[in-house]
Structures are given as structure tokens and as C-alpha cells.
Amino acid sequence: LESQLTGTLTLAVFSAVLGSLQFGYSLGVINAPQKVIEQHYGRSLGVLPEEPLLLSENSTETEKQEVHPSVVMYWSLSVSIFSIGGMVSSFLVGFIGDLRGRVKGMLMVNVLAVIAGLLMVMAKMWKPHVMVIAGRCVMGFYCGLSSGLVPMYIGEIAPMAYRGALGTLHQLATVTGILLSQVLGLEFLLGNDYYWPLLLGLSGAPAVLQSLLLPLCPESPRYLYIKRGMVEEAKKSLHRLKGQYDPSADLEEMRREKEEVEKEAQVSIAVLVRSSLYRQQLFVALMMHFSQQLSGINAIFYYSTAIFEKAGVTQPVYATIGVGVLNTVFTMVSVALVDRAGRRTLTLIGLGGMCICAVSMTVGLVYLSVYSWMSYVSMSAIFLFVCFFEIGPGPIPWFIVAELFSQGPRPAALALAGCTNWTSNFIIGMTFPYIEALCGSYVFILFAVLLFGFTVFTYLRVPETKGKTFEEIAAVFKKGRKQTPGTRKTGTGTGTGTSTELEQLKTDSQA
Numbered sequence: 211l212e213s214q215l216t217g218t219l220t221l222a223v224f225s226a227v228l229g230s231l232q233f234g235y236s237l238g239v240i241n242a243p244q245k246v247i248e249q250h251y252g253r254s255l256g257v258l259p260e261e262p263l264l265l266s267e268n269s270t271e272t273e274k275q276e277v278h279p280s281v282v283m284y285w286s287l288s289v290s291i292f293s294i295g296g297m298v299s300s301f302l303v304g305f306i307g308d309l310r311g312r313v314k315g316m317l318m319v320n321v322l323a324v325i326a327g328l329l330m331v332m333a334k335m336w337k338p339h340v341m342v343i344a345g346r347c348v349m350g351f352y353c354g355l356s357s358g359l360v361p362m363y364i365g366e367i368a369p370m371a372y373r374g375a376l377g378t379l380h381q382l383a384t385v386t387g388i389l390l391s392q393v394l395g396l397e398f399l400l401g402n403d404y405y406w407p408l409l410l411g412l413s414g415a416p417a418v419l420q421s422l423l424l425p426l427c428p429e430s431p432r433y434l435y436i437k438r439g440m441v442e443e444a445k446k447s448l449h450r451l452k453g454q455y456d457p458s459a460d461l462e463e464m465r466r467e468k469e470e471v472e473k474e475a476q477v478s479i480a481v482l483v484r485s486s487l488y489r490q491q492l493f494v495a496l497m498m499h500f501s502q503q504l505s506g507i508n509a510i511f512y513y514s515t516a517i518f519e520k521a522g523v524t525q526p527v528y529a530t531i532g533v534g535v536l537n538t539v540f541t542m543v544s545v546a547l548v549d550r551a552g553r554r555t556l557t558l559i560g561l562g563g564m565c566i567c568a569v570s571m572t573v574g575l576v577y578l579s580v581y582s583w584m585s586y587v588s589m590s591a592i593f594l595f596v597c598f599f600e601i602g603p604g605p606i607p608w609f610i611v612a613e614l615f616s617q618g619p620r621p622a623a624l625a626l627a628g629c630t631n632w633t634s635n636f637i638i639g640m641t642f643p644y645i646e647a648l649c650g651s652y653v654f655i656l657f658a659v660l661l662f663g664f665t666v667f668t669y670l671r672v673p674e675t676k677g678k679t680f681e682e683i684a685a686v687f688k689k690g691r692k693q694t695p696g697t698r699k700t701g702t703g704t705g706t707g708t709s710t711e712l713e714q715l716k717t718d719s720q721a
Contacts, residue, residue, distance in 0.1 A: 214369040216453045218428060223376050225423035226363050227383035229316060229356035232323060232416040234387020236349050238534075239413055240289050241511075242395025242527075243406040247288070250338045250406075251281045284339040288346055293636035295350025296357070300628030301479065303358030304621025308437060312363040312430045319359070320417040320424075322352035327414015333407040342410065349413060357608070358628045362621065365612030366430040367451055374548035374676060377609025382541040385600065389534040396527065435464045436471055436617045463679055467617055470681075477619035479626055488623070490687050491614045494672055495627050498557075498607035501664035503634035505564055506657030507599050509642050514592055520578060520585060529589075533596050540600035552676040553606050553613075554668065560602025561665040567595040568658035575651040603664075607631070613675040616684055 252258030257278040277285075306315040329345035361380050368376040391413075395401040400409035428447040435444035444464065448457040482488055514533050518526035548556060574588030607627070615623040646653045673686045 214452055215372065216451060218450045219367065219452070221423065222367055222427040222451065223364055223379060225420055225427050226316065226360045227379050228416040228420040228423070229360045230380045230383035231387040232413055233353040233357050234384035235391045236292065236353055236413045237384070238388035238391035239395060239410060242392065242401040243409060244285070246401065246403050246406050247338070247342070248277055248281050248285055250334070251284050252278055254337050254339060255280055255284070257281060284343065288339070288342050290636060290639055291343055291347045292350035292353070293632055293639060295347045296354030296632040297629055297636060299351040299354035300358055300632055301625050303355055303362070303625045303628060306355060307359055307362055307621050311433055312359060312366065313424055313427050316356065316359050316363065317421060317424050319352055319355045320421045322348055323414045323417035326352060327411045327417070330413070331407050331411030333410065345410065354628060354632060358624045361608045361612050362624055363430055365609055366432040369452065370677065370679065371549065373613070374553065374609070375545050377612070378541065378545045378548050378605040380608050381600070381605030382538070382545060385534070385537040385541050389531070389538050392531050392534045431460070432464060432617060435461070436468045463681070467680060470616055471618040474616070474618040477622050479622045482619050482622045482626065488615070488619055490690060492623060492626070495611045495614055495623055496630050497664070497667055498610060498672070499627050499631040500634055501561060501668070502603050502607045503631055503638060504660050505561070505599065505603055505664070506568060506654060507604070508635065508638050509653070509657065510592060510595055517588055517592060533592065536593055536596050537600055540597045541605060544601050544605050548606070549676060552674045553610055554672050554674040556602035557606050557668050557672065558602070558665060560598045561661055561668060563598030564595055564603070565658050565661035565665060567591045567598060568654040568661060571595065572652060572654045572658070610675060613680070613683055616680055
């Protein structure tokens with residue numbers, strides 16, 4: 211097995227996950243410099259006096275001023291436009307990935323990241339609110355594409371024994387990016403009045419490095435063979451990725467898959483949604499992504515500083531960075547475990563653990579006024595919640611979607627799953643402050659209920675994909691369809707053998 215991790219494969223995976231690093235950096239970077247940027251917005255909108263307010267240790271009075279409503283609006287837009295860009299562009303993942311191949315696709319979208327970085331670096335030269343919002347929008351658009359292209363490319367080049375571990379690297383790079391942005395956003399580094407445009411603009415830096423490295427990476431052999439029919443090129447690419455070995459078994463698997471694909475119509479998103487052939491896989495894939503976003507993890511990141519303040523931590527910023535460090539460490543744990551313990555097991559452990567943490571966090575918050583030691587309960591619950599998240603529900607949804615589908619519907623499925631993820635992220639981001647105002651300390655009970663539901667769903671419906679070829683995974687779902695004609699909750703069409711399924715697909719694609 212060791213011989214399969216060649217230098218080229220390592221380079222290819224490293225180059226690809228630079229896109230994920232950027233995604234994480236952009237997610238996290240906006241939190242730290244909020245007050246500073248709001249002041250610049252206020253000054254450029256003419257609702258704040260021109261001279262900069264000196265933020266020294268004793269100036270709590272100036273910080274507590276009401277922030278002007280138009281500043282609040284532009285600020286919320288700066289944060290959320292990122293998700294809107296991602297929602298829109300995640301639909302184009304399949305199109306870009308198939309257009310000129312995965313590697314050239316990742317190269318093309320880097321142009322966007324560089325433009326976005328430049329817009330934000332130059333924020334002070336013109337109206338900061340316009341520049342930042344434009345930059346965040348373009349960056350969101352880029353991240354929507356890269357968060358689909360990266361898992362697609364890695365899933366296609368990874369040897370089966372390492373598919374999970376290499377797939378988890380997308381999430382590892384993302385949380386490393388978040389941590390990096392938290393550290394650089396500290397006030398004495400870049401999170402200050404002078405350097406914040408640089409802090410935001412740095413999110414385009416990995417794209418420059420990635421553009422230098424990607425031309426050295428081999429194109430996905432599956433893309434070359436199955437999509438383009440270039441057998442020789444695919445063979446060359448396999449040799450580069452895996453060193454000198456006999457590629458006939460791999461080529462044989464691809465040949466069989468290509469035959470399958472030629473039976474399947476090229477699946478557009480519309481067909482994928484309507485076809486009963488993929489309904490179960492799609493339902494599982496989308497539920498996995500919902501479970502990642504609706505677990506309340508974003509609420510934790512959003513909330514952690516406030517909870518640490520309540521618990522009497524003098525520098526909550528550092529506690530939040532502690533959460534970021536844990537995030538990264540436990541994603542590494544997941545990298546180590548995912549091909550041994552399996553996807554399903556880790557997701558179950560993660561969701562179940564998060565559910566218990568959500569309950570104990572609520573207990574801690576509700577009884578905080580009664581018992582002072584309850585603050586430690588809610589603090590440990592936060593830390594554990596994050597650990598459980600990164601063991602399973604964090605990394606797994608991103609690459610399990612690539613495993614659940616064969617080559618034909620894979621791009622469309624990744625696009626839909628990505629869009630689900632971005633949309634639920636956006637909804638949580640916009641509604642959480644209101645829900646929290648409504649439920650107060652009981653807000654995490656809501657998440658506990660959702661988590662319990664997702665745990666049960668995973669137990670009942672999610673198959674184990676560890677160590678199976680793409681064919682075997684598809685067979686699991688075929689079997690599931692044949693056993694229960696007409697009783698599936700997710701659709702009305704009944705599966706009766708492949709011949710009718712093909713007819714079904716033909717009619718679906720004509721519709």
C-alpha cells in the first residue's frame with residue numbers, strides 16, 4: 211500500500227487543497243476585524259466623524275456606541291454576500307469540471323480569487339463598503355466552485371485505500387485556513403486600523419501559489435478515460451500518480467464504469483432531481499450536508515466568544531483560537547481514522563456526541579446564574595462539540611458525495627450538495643441571531659433535536675463506503691431499491707430491475 215503514495219500524488223493533493231485553505235481563510239477572516247471595518251464603513255458613509263477613534267484599553271465608552279443602521283446593513287451584507295456567491299456558483303461545479311478537466315478548471319477559477327483579493331486589498335482607495343462587498347462576493351463565487359472541484363479531483367485520483375484520508379484533507383485545509391485567519395486577525399498582527407485590507411486581501415494569496423503548482427499536476431485519469439476516452443493519457447496519468455505498477459486493474463474498473471456511464475444519459479441537475487434511479491443516493495447526500503450545517507457548529511463559532519466571556523475568561527479571543535486549534539487537531543484524528551473505522555461509524559459517533567454536548571451546553575447555560583461552576587460545563591461542552599464535529603460530520607459529507615455517485619451523475623450531485631451546504635449555511639447565518647433572541651439559553655435544544663434526528667437517519671439510511679469501489683457502492687443502493695418496491699419514503703417510483711430503470715431515465719431526460 212505504501213508504494214501508492216507517490217510524490218506526484220502528494221503534490222497533486224497538496225495543490226488541490228490550497229483551494230480549501232483559501233475557503234477556510236475567507237470563512238473565518240471576517241470575524242476579527244469587525245469593529246475596525248465598521249468604523250471605516252461609517253466614515254465612508256458619512257455617519258461617523260472623520261478622525262479615527264483610538265481604541266485603547268480604557269476606551270470602552272467609545273466602543274459601546276450604537277452602530278449606525280446603514281453600517282449594520284452593509285456589514286451584514288459583507289458577511290453574507292460570501293454565501294450568496296457560493297450558492298450561485300456551486301451549481302456550475304459540474305460544468306467547469308467537465309469543460310476542460312479538473313486541473314484546468316481549478317486553474318481557471320483562480321483568476322476569480324486573485325481579483326477578489328485585489329479588490330479587498332485596495333479597499334481604502336475607494337469606498338471601503340463597496341470594495342469589500344464586491345471582493346467578498348467574487349471570493350464566495352470562487353469558493354463555491356473550489357469547494358466542489360477540490361473533493362471531485364481528490365476523490366478521482368486517490369487510491370482506494372487512501373480515499374477517505376485524502377478526502378478528509380479538504381476539511382483539514384479548510385479548518386487550517388480558519389485558524390490562520392483567526393491568528394492573523396489578532397489586533398497586534400493584521401486585525402487593526404491600518405492593516406485590515408491586507409488581512410482580507412490575503413485570502414487571494416493561496417491562489418497564486420496554486421496557479422504555479424497545478425500545471426505540474428496530472429489530470430484525473432477517470433476524467434481522461436471516462437469523459438474524454440483518452441486511454442493512453444489516462445494510463446500516463448495513472449503511472450505519474452502511482453509510480454511504476456500494472457494499471458490494468460484500474461483501467462478495467464474505469465472501462466466498466468465508462469460502459470455504465472454510456473448506458474446512463476449524461477445527467478443534468480434537473481434529471482438528477484427527477485430520476486428515481488438516484489433518489490436514494492441523492493437523499494443521503496443532501497441529508498449529510500444538511501446535518502453538517504444544521505448541527506449548530508456555525509452557531510458555536512458565532513457564539514463561543516460570548517460564552518467564554520460569561521464563563522469569566524478575560525481574553526475570549528484566545529479561547530476562540532483554542533477552539534480553532536482543537537478544530538484542526540481533531541480533523542487530523544479524522545484523517546487517521548476514516549479509512550480504518552469507516553465513514554458511517556465516525557458520522558454516528560460525531561452526531562451522537564454533538565447531540566449530548568448540545569444538551570449539556572443548554573443545561574450549563576440555563577443554570578449558569580444558579581451555580582457558577584456550570585460555566586465550566588458549557589465551556590467543556592463547546593470544546594467537545596467541536597471535537598465530535600470534526601471527527602465525522604465536518605469532513606465526511608464533502609467527499610462521501612463523490613463516493614456515492616458514479617461518473618455520470620457525480621458532477622451534478624456535487625453541485626447540488628454544495629448548493630445545499632451553502633444555502634443552509636446562509637440561512638443559519640441570517641436567522642440565528644433572531645432564533646437566539648427568541649429562545650435565549652434554550653437555543654441549543656433546537657440543535658439537539660435536529661442532531662438526534664440526523665443520528666437516527668444516518669443509522670438507518672447511510673451505507674458504509676469504506677474500501678468499496680464506486681461500482682460496489684452503487685450496487686448497495688440498487689439492492690436497496692429492489693428489496694422495497696414502492697415502500698420508499700423518498701419517492702413514488704418503484705424499482706423493478708434495470709431495464710425499466712433505463713426506460714425511466716430516458717423518459718426523465720426527455721421530460
